[in-house]
Amino acid sequence: MKAIPKDSRLRYHCQLHQSADERRADTHPLTWRLREDGARVGFEGYCAKEGYQGATHTLKQCTPDNVIDTMKQANVRGRGGAGFSAGVKWSLTLVGDHLPRGYLICNADEMEPGTFKDRLLLEQQPHLLIEGMIIAGYANRSRYGYIFLRGEYVEAARSVALAIEEARQAGLLGSDIAGSGFDFDIALHTGAGRYICGEETALINSLEGKRANPRAKPPFPGQSGAWGKPTVVNNVETLCNVPGVMQHGADWYQGLSGGLSDDGGTKLYGVSGLVERPGLWELPIGTSGREILDRAGGMRQGHSLKAWLPGGGSTGFLLPEHLELPLDFDTIDQYGSRLGTGLIAVLSQRQSLLSLLRNLEQFFARESCGWCTPCRDGLPWTVKLLQALERGEGKPGDIELLEQHAQDLGPGLTFCAHAPGAAMPLESAIRHFRAEFEAGIAHPTLEGVS
Incomplete structure (x- = not known):
């Protein structure tokens, strides 16, 4: 397949997948x-x-x-x-x-x-x-x-x-x-x-x-x-x-919400990741994750949905069964995540959760302003623990230590919302996919035991 030029690729991901006939002044105030x-x-x-x-x-x-x-x-x-x-x-x-x-x-x-x-x-x-x-x-x-x-x-x-x-x-x-x-x-x-x-x-x-x-x-x-x-x-x-x-x-x-939510208006929803048509749609707020994923053409051929972030990297992971939820602020809060920006990022069953999470936490660690100790020191340690688990070199107790990090970086314990945003995908990943973390714990063979 011919490579997409960088600028074209960015334009593709920023595409609105709605025709002018679908977008009307009385229903699509942002995009008509x-x-x-x-x-x-x-x-x-x-x-x-x-x-x-x-x-x-x-x-x-x-x-x-x-x-x-x-x-x-x-x-x-x-x-x-x-x-x-x-x-x-x-x-x-x-x-x-x-x-x-x-x-x-x-x-x-x-x-x-x-x-x-x-x-x-x-x-x-x-x-x-x-x-x-x-x-x-x-x-x-x-x-x-x-x-x-x-x-x-x-x-x-x-x-x-x-x-x-x-x-x-x-x-x-x-x-x-x-x-x-x-x-x-x-x-x-x-x-x-x-x-x-x-x-x-x-x-x-x-x-x-x-x-x-x-x-x-x-x-x-x-x-x-x-x-x-x-x-x-x-x-x-x-x-x-x-x-x-x-x-x-x-x-x-x-x-404009059509009774889907107590919130008012429409929302620019989007999808990125291994779907057929990454892009954006203006839809009534409270539209389900299922409808948005369907509008994106579903997962690419050969891939199935493992988990998804409902609104950017600083939101908690949700599971395929959560796709039926209305994507509004209060509903998603009840399931341990946040609506955030309303742009879904999907994770395929063929992708490593640990690798994706480590990549996210590296971003948050790098972008910390360093103003408060839990964020400045806690996020780099989180990255080191995830790197060890990703390599299969984790130690017993590492998962519990990550859980403690997620608590220590939570709301009200840091100077701003940067660290709590980083803690949400970490906490939810451990809650939903603990077995993948446990698989990263090294279990050396005892000497003399075959």
Whole structure:
């Protein structure tokens, strides 16, 4: 088979497998404007399909508090992994006549292993993000917005930078946007390639030119964030949901899930690994893992499903029988994992769980900022233990030691969520596949015994 050029391979994994006929304005708010050829939707093309109508309506007809109330009613939950209500988050921002206007930051530092959903929006539909940021900035009384972009996303940087300039030239960024009296502008900042910048306070430190270490909380960014000002940080997909909510209302957004989940809206789901068609789909939130895997054409010929991660590398392993579960935040939590980013990574029966897990833990160990001891020292030791088991050189007690590591790296015991994210696949792998770990324990033949 002819090798796929590197850029083409990346494009393939970022492909949306839904035709224009399937994607409608009333059911697919994130993707209905996308072009069939995968090219970027420019300013004119975006405006021709109701672009910026949500923003102009909001700035002229709504107060900031109206926007926040609508977001709460719609139950727009953060699409970056945590699932926290965007409306509630915005309501906690410190505002007042005596306080300086703060900042809105879009977290586009998409470095979660197995995740590529934000890249699609950034490369192909950047104006949807800009419109969402205008509305979010207005709701949070922000004076400036930043898009903190993963440095390796070169094509996304070109696309977003051009869209910012197009919006600015059209009077939709800058002073007195659309004659509303609201001043707001956006700058693009490309990061230096650190996974820890996905943690919002580490991102803020990096944006300020400091080392990307997480900050102590409280104070939370909503009270004291970038340069000491009230700051809201939201994920790309979260902000891209905002224009539709403000244009069509909270009830419309709630109805998009079709009763599959108490959560509102649609979700960009995806699959990577040994499936027939890796890629993305915009589906009602609460769609089952089975339907998503079926849309991907199932496992490749000769492979069967062994386990799957429901939302990136920092989520827990689930089994084939869990495919019938609705992929929403609360349901997946009940089964010892997290929805995370909603992009499934599959593991075939022919693949080594230990090798995959060791690879994941090496990534987390390398990306640790080193700020707290459990993460800085615990993750490298986890990797060493997994390497020994992978080689069949493990010692009795190694599995129990790994279990202890998973506990010590858990929520509330480290400075941020980096180590707990690394601990979740480790703990779940041991729980579901202990026999594979036990097979890595060396059992030397006793001297004199044949």
